[in-house]
Amino acid sequence: MARVYNWQIAREMSYWYPESRPKRQFAAVFDVNKCIACQTCTLACKTTWTSGRGQEYMLWNNVETKPYGFYPLAWDVKLLAMLNGQRWKGARYEGATIFESAPAAERVLGWRPTAADYAYPNVGEDDCAGEINRGAAMTLPHASWFFYLARICNHCTYPACLAACPRGAVYKRPEDGIVLVDQSRCRGYQECVKACPYKKVFFNPMSGVSEKCIACYPKLEQGLQPQCFVNCIGKIRLAGWISTPDKARPENPVDYLVHVRKVALPLFPQFGLEPNVYYIPPVHVPLRFLEQMFGPGAADAVRVYRAAAEDADLSGLLCLFGSTEALLARWRRHGAAVSGYDESGRELVRVPLSEPILVRAAYDERRRIARTNCP
Amino acid sequence: MPAKSCLFTGLVALLALAGCRRSPQPSLDVIAKNVEKLSLDPEDRAWRHASEHVAALLPQDVVDPRLLKPSTAFVRVRALADRNQVAFRLEWQDSSRDDLAAPGRFPDACAVQLPATASPEPPNPQMGEPGRPVQITFWRADWQSWTDGRKDDIRELYPNAAVDHYPFAAPSLPKASPAQKELLRLYAPAEAAGNRRSGPRASPVEDLVAEGPGTLAPAPKTVSHGKGIFTNGAWQVVIARPLEPALNPGSRTVVAFAVWQGSQLEAGARKMRTGWIPLRLEPRR
Numbered sequence: 001m002a003r004v005y006n007w008q009i010a011r012e013m014s015y016w017y018p019e020s021r022p023k024r025q026f027a028a029v030f031d032v033n034k035c036i037a038c039q040t041c042t043l044a045c046k047t048t049w050t051s052g053r054g055q056e057y058m059l060w061n062n063v064e065t066k067p068y069g070f071y072p073l074a075w076d077v078k079l080l081a082m083l084n085g086q087r088w089k090g091a092r093y094e095g096a097t098i099f100e101s102a103p104a105a106e107r108v109l110g111w112r113p114t115a116a117d118y119a120y121p122n123v124g125e126d127d128c129a130g131e132i133n134r135g136a137a138m139t140l141p142h143a144s145w146f147f148y149l150a151r152i153c154n155h156c157t158y159p160a161c162l163a164a165c166p167r168g169a170v171y172k173r174p175e176d177g178i179v180l181v182d183q184s185r186c187r188g189y190q191e192c193v194k195a196c197p198y199k200k201v202f203f204n205p206m207s208g209v210s211e212k213c214i215a216c217y218p219k220l221e222q223g224l225q226p227q228c229f230v231n232c233i234g235k236i237r238l239a240g241w242i243s244t245p246d247k248a249r250p251e252n253p254v255d256y257l258v259h260v261r262k263v264a265l266p267l268f269p270q271f272g273l274e275p276n277v278y279y280i281p282p283v284h285v286p287l288r289f290l291e292q293m294f295g296p297g298a299a300d301a302v303r304v305y306r307a308a309a310e311d312a313d314l315s316g317l318l319c320l321f322g323s324t325e326a327l328l329a330r331w332r333r334h335g336a337a338v339s340g341y342d343e344s345g346r347e348l349v350r351v352p353l354s355e356p357i358l359v360r361a362a363y364d365e366r367r368r369i370a371r372t373n374c375p
Numbered sequence: 376m377p378a379k380s381c382l383f384t385g386l387v388a389l390l391a392l393a394g395c396r397r398s399p400q401p402s403l404d405v406i407a408k409n410v411e412k413l414s415l416d417p418e419d420r421a422w423r424h425a426s427e428h429v430a431a432l433l434p435q436d437v438v439d440p441r442l443l444k445p446s447t448a449f450v451r452v453r454a455l456a457d458r459n460q461v462a463f464r465l466e467w468q469d470s471s472r473d474d475l476a477a478p479g480r481f482p483d484a485c486a487v488q489l490p491a492t493a494s495p496e497p498p499n500p501q502m503g504e505p506g507r508p509v510q511i512t513f514w515r516a517d518w519q520s521w522t523d524g525r526k527d528d529i530r531e532l533y534p535n536a537a538v539d540h541y542p543f544a545a546p547s548l549p550k551a552s553p554a555q556k557e558l559l560r561l562y563a564p565a566e567a568a569g570n571r572r573s574g575p576r577a578s579p580v581e582d583l584v585a586e587g588p589g590t591l592a593p594a595p596k597t598v599s600h601g602k603g604i605f606t607n608g609a610w611q612v613v614i615a616r617p618l619e620p621a622l623n624p625g626s627r628t629v630v631a632f633a634v635w636q637g638s639q640l641e642a643g644a645r646k647m648r649t650g651w652i653p654l655r656l657e658p659r660r
């Protein structure tokens with residue numbers, strides 16, 4: 001085991017390989033508050049990549065309802081139980097990561113899903129937390145809540161799948177940090193499936209080899225965002241590149257949201273993988289739950305997001321989500337509009353902060369007819 | 376003891392004695408007995424005349440992930456050689472026949488390992504070492520089932536599987552047309568990369584080379600043959616390799632074996648294995 005620095009837990013930790021960050025790191029921000037679980041992202045991914053034999057059950061992208069939705073079944077709570085409680089001291093994680101709590105003879109603490117665990121991809125859909133039969137629905141604010149968690153591979157800085165593969169068949173691309181399973185080298189031992197805490201590596205029984213989300217790298221290489229991003233009708237997603245906190249650039253949209261405003265947070269940072277999909281947490285969910293899922297920055301993130309309407313820069317940047325298929329390297333607000341640029345500074349998209357409002361009178365004087373809202 | 380039971384015990388003892396008389400004594404080495412023509416059939420009578428070596432299996436506890444819980448205690452090995460090949464017959468107890476790979480499911484398997492080159496000091500028995508390769512022939516129970524004619528369909532694994540649509544199965548695509556083949560390839564990345572680990576195949580074995588743990592790679596060509604059958608709670612597998620300069624009649628070398636029990640979630644490094652065992656090929660008369 002080597003010692004590496006994980007900024008998400010504000011400390012050094014043990015990892016199977018020495019620290020080796022890519023030239024740049026693919027990253028994403030998902031605004032959970034805007035997701036409606038329509039699963040258009042899921043289908044966009046499914047039709048693009050996993051319509052083949054042995055891929056029937058695979059969802060490289062999925063959307064699950066929290067707290068009772070899981071794919072595969074109980075993926076997160078099982079591991080949380082195995083970790084047996086976590087301790088944060090401010091921004092520093094004092095508990096053990098899944099690498100540091102690896103049992104004897106293992107490289108990573110993990111659990112192995114069975115086929116049955118994948119059999120209910122939409123289990124718990126729209127199920128609320130809270131005990132409604134005890135009157136929870138009658139209190140304000142509502143004690144009952146749920147939210148939708150869209151998930152892809154986190155293309156972690158310290159991938160557990162990569163650490164666990166005894167053959168070195170999982171690799172992280174030095175040019176963009178995308179984590180891939182080498183389809184020519186994998187022998188289907190499923191160590192990566194067991195090790196990935198997010199359960200985003202899938203064994204293909206018809207090919208006998210494991211497969212996973214590839215962040216649509218053929219698109220990224222052409223300066224385009226992945227399929228699940230551009231097909232999102234809720235416009236909850238933004239793909240880009242993330243810097244380490246010491247090198248954060250406010251003009252980089254992902255850096256601005258993650259490092260400058262700290263409104264987007266990693267998923268289960270305590271696992272220790274430095275995952276690179278960042279979530280703007282749902283504002284209506286009890287803080288204890290959010291802190292368990294997104295770490296100690298949850299309270300501040302909710303506060304900043306709640307104030308976004310009064311914050312032209314933040315709300316402006318949020319308007320760039322889903323505004324273009326192109327990858328945005330930079331952004332800038334100018335007055336009542338916000339622009340996204342490529343690496344060379346070429347403007348790719350310009351979006352107004354607020355759309356013009358047109359009020360249609362209930363009665364059409366010219367045609368002398370009442371207007372209705374019927375489509 | 377009742378008379379009936381006495382009679383039964385006596386009969387068993389007699390049969391056992393008779394069996395002992397037929398089989399040669401268990402041997403400390405693996406001795407390949409000469410035959411005119413090898414048979415891949417594990418039930419061929421010729422195997423009874425080869426001496427049996429009972430190889431104790433140890434958990435792979437050298438590299439992570441290790442196997443901490445021992446499973447298969449030993450493997451019974453017999454060897455035969457003809458003018459072209461040397462064959463090993465491995466037999467081990469297995470409470471369940473596992474011949475499918477799926478999420479969380481693993482097939483039974485076994486392997487024979489030999490040093491790649493003749494040397495007075497064999498390489499590390501754990502998959503060889505850098506610059507001192509080993510050659511391995513690997514047999515897998517699911518490959519055997521496909522060799523024996525199992526259909527290549529997800530319903531072999533999940534009989535009630537519902538498949539909405541495969542793009543390459545669209546009625547508008549003529550079967551085996553270039554367009555259809557291309558679509559099939561698009562959604563089968565491992566196959567496109569020449570690494571299909573499951574599905575129809577001509578042989579249940581694969582030849583491999585390794586220079587240490589984690590370096591296992593396919594040999595340029597699989598020249599070995601094999602056949603496995605599962606009867607009475609035991610696998611009987613024959614693996615035959617072509618003779619070569621370091622492995623010919625009269626020569627002495629070493630051999631190692633490994634066994635994986637799918638029901639125990641054994642795969643890759645999680646295996647039961649032997650160290651090097653002396654291997655002697657009888658000289659040809």
